[in-house]
Amino acid sequence: MVNTVLKILKAHPKYHKNIKDAAESQQSIILNYHIHAGESQYCVSILSKSIKHLDMEDEKSTFEELAHIKGISDLEELFVPLMSYFGEKLKSIYHLTRLPDLYKNGMQYFQDNTNNLKD
Known part of the structure; x- marks a missing residue:
């Protein structure tokens, strides 16, 4: 499934450019x-996160959806292995400086895919 999604991303002019541009701007x-x-299959949104430094004590994060893939899995328990593998592939292909953070249903789960925030 991951290899199919990677082919879709590469072939999609907007998704590929969005991810490439975000990676190049680190x-x-x-x-x-x-x-x-009401749906039974999971999706994955690929998002970029920019941090704007307002002053020394306050910073604001903004998120932009770079791509949205529907029907990547129908099992919640595949979240960690599937997204970990997908993140590693994205890092390699797009030359990311770090692994993607993993979120489940909008809540942060792994940061840089190394620190489990839920433990």
Whole structure:
């Protein structure tokens, strides 16, 4: 499934450009594994995160959806292995400086795919 999604991303002019541009500007990448109400299959949103420094004590994050892939899985328990592998492939292909952060249903789960925030 991941290789199919990677082919879709590469062939899609907007998705490929969005991810490439975010990677080149060294924005943090987020994979949000989520399910929509009333649906049975999970999607993955690929997002970029930019941090704007307002002053020394305050910073504001903005998120932009770079791509949205529907029907990546129908199992919640595939979240960690599937998104970890997908993140590694994205890092390699797009030359990301770090692994994507992993989110599940909009909540951060792994940061840089190394620190489990839920433990």
